[in-house]
Amino acid sequence: xxxxxxxxxxxxxxxxxxxxxxxxxxxxxxxxxxxxxxxxxxxxxxxxxxxxxxxxxxxxxxxxxxxxxxxxxxxxxxxxxxxxxxxxxxxxxxxxxxxxxxxxxxxxxxxxxxxxxxxxxxxxxxxxxxxxxxxxxxxxxxxxxxxxxxxxxxxxxxxxxxxxxxxxxxxxxxxxxxxxxxxxxxxxxxxxxxxxxxxxxxxxxxxxxxxxxxxxxxxxxxxxxxxxxxxxxxxxxxxxxxxxxxxxxxxxxxxxxxxxxxxxxxxxxxxx
Numbered sequence: 001x002x003x004x005x006x007x008x009x010x011x012x013x014x015x016x017x018x019x020x021x022x023x024x025x026x027x028x029x030x031x032x033x034x035x036x037x038x039x040x041x042x043x044x045x046x047x048x049x050x051x052x053x054x055x056x057x058x059x060x061x062x063x064x065x066x067x068x069x070x071x072x073x074x075x076x077x078x079x080x081x082x083x084x085x086x087x088x089x090x091x092x093x094x095x096x097x098x099x100x101x102x103x104x105x106x107x108x109x110x111x112x113x114x115x116x117x118x119x120x121x122x123x124x125x126x127x128x129x130x131x132x133x134x135x136x137x138x139x140x141x142x143x144x145x146x147x148x149x150x151x152x153x154x155x156x157x158x159x160x161x162x163x164x165x166x167x168x169x170x171x172x173x174x175x176x177x178x179x180x181x182x183x184x185x186x187x188x189x190x191x192x193x194x195x196x197x198x199x200x201x202x203x204x205x206x207x208x209x210x211x212x213x214x215x216x217x218x219x220x221x222x223x224x225x226x227x228x229x230x231x232x233x234x235x236x237x238x239x240x241x242x243x244x245x246x247x248x249x250x251x252x253x254x255x256x257x258x259x260x261x262x263x264x265x266x267x268x269x270x271x272x
Contacts, residue, residue, distance in 0.1 A: 004269045006031040007049040009039075012070070014057035014097065016226060023226040024053075026255070027262035036070075040077045046084075050269045051091045054098025056159065056224055066122060066162040067100025075105050075116075082107075083115055089272060091146060091265050092218045096160055099210070099220035108220050109171070109180055110213030120167040120211075122222070126203030130161040134235055135201055135223055136193075137209055138186040144216030145182035146268045147261050153190055154183075154257040155234065156223035158201050163222040165204035165211075172205060183210030183221050228258035 006029045010017040021031035029051065038044040046052065060069040074082065086092065086107070094102035099122060102108045106116040125131055134157050139148045167175070175181050184207040185193040185200040193199035193207045200207050202222070210221030231237055231251035244251050255263065 004029040004051065004266045005049045006051040006053060008033045008053050008055060009036055010055065011035040011037060013059045013061055014055050016056040016095065020053055020055050020226040023229040023259060024262055026229055026259050027266050029266045036074065046081050051093065051265055052085060054094040054101050056096035056098060059097055059101065062162065067097055067104050070101045071104035086115055086218065091269065093147065093265065094220035095224055095226065096222055099222055100162065102220045107218055108211055108213060109175060110218060111174065119171050120165065122162055123164050123166050124162050125164055125201065127197060131201040132159045133157065133198060133201060136186045136188055136199060137223060138184050138190055140179055140182050142179045143182040143212060144179065144214065145212040145219050146216045147219045147264050148182050149264050151257060151260060156225055156258060157227050158223050160222060163202035163204065165208040167205065175211060176206065178214060180211050180214065181206065181208050182212045182219065185209050225258035225261045228256045231256055
């Protein structure tokens with residue numbers, strides 16, 4: 001397959017559509033921003049896409065809880081079409097508000113191939129404040145997650161007031177045992193954050209920053225990979241630039257880890 005078509009879901013307060021489309025274009029895909037009403041009324045067809053992205057932002061202003069109204073609206077109107085999209089082996093990515101929508105829909109964690117049951121939550125940050133900061137992340141090499149393959153660590157920004165990952169103990173144990181925890185908050189040295197603020201910015205249990213379904217094709221995370229699409233996005237880019245110059249290279253010689261994460265998805269579709 002030469003073209004990989006990515007649907008960037010937009011509308012009702014979501015605000016990372018153009019940034020996400022740009023990042024996927026850099027990753028080699030053909031991205032199209034589609035208002036969710038266009039999917040509901042049939043102007044756009046899920047069948048024309050291989051990757052569906054629930055983007056960041058504040059759908060319906062988080063009025064009834066982050067991602068709740070978006071999940072209910074989509075599940076009520078096109079829930080079966082989304083489940084068919086999953087059954088066909090396609091990929092779904094949920095970023096920040098999109099992650100919140102995925103868990104409210106039930107697409108994650110997807111235990112026993114049940115993509116309708118809600119069993120986890122993303123709730124208010126323990127600090128009581130909205131957090132806008134860059135975080136260190138470590139990946140789980142044993143995870144089946146398509147998006148994190150070949151990536152050991154990353155730095156991305158977070159922008160949320162409701163990002164604390166919460167679940168009962170049995171659910172947490174299963175997520176960890178089945179390697180569905182794909183991404184965790186970490187310290188600068190790569191060791192676990194161990195719940196320590198600000199390395200874990202929201203109090204997420206087990207430092208969980210992102211999870212996937214058992215197949216690895218549905219992935220949700222609170223940090224924003226699309227926001228690190230160019231090396232100058234990083235807050236330390238001037239220092240990184242000078243360090244690279246002294247080694248006779250340029251940070252622009254390779255894609256950022258944010259683009260690499262999206263490239264993993266694009267390459268997976270091409271090789272499927």
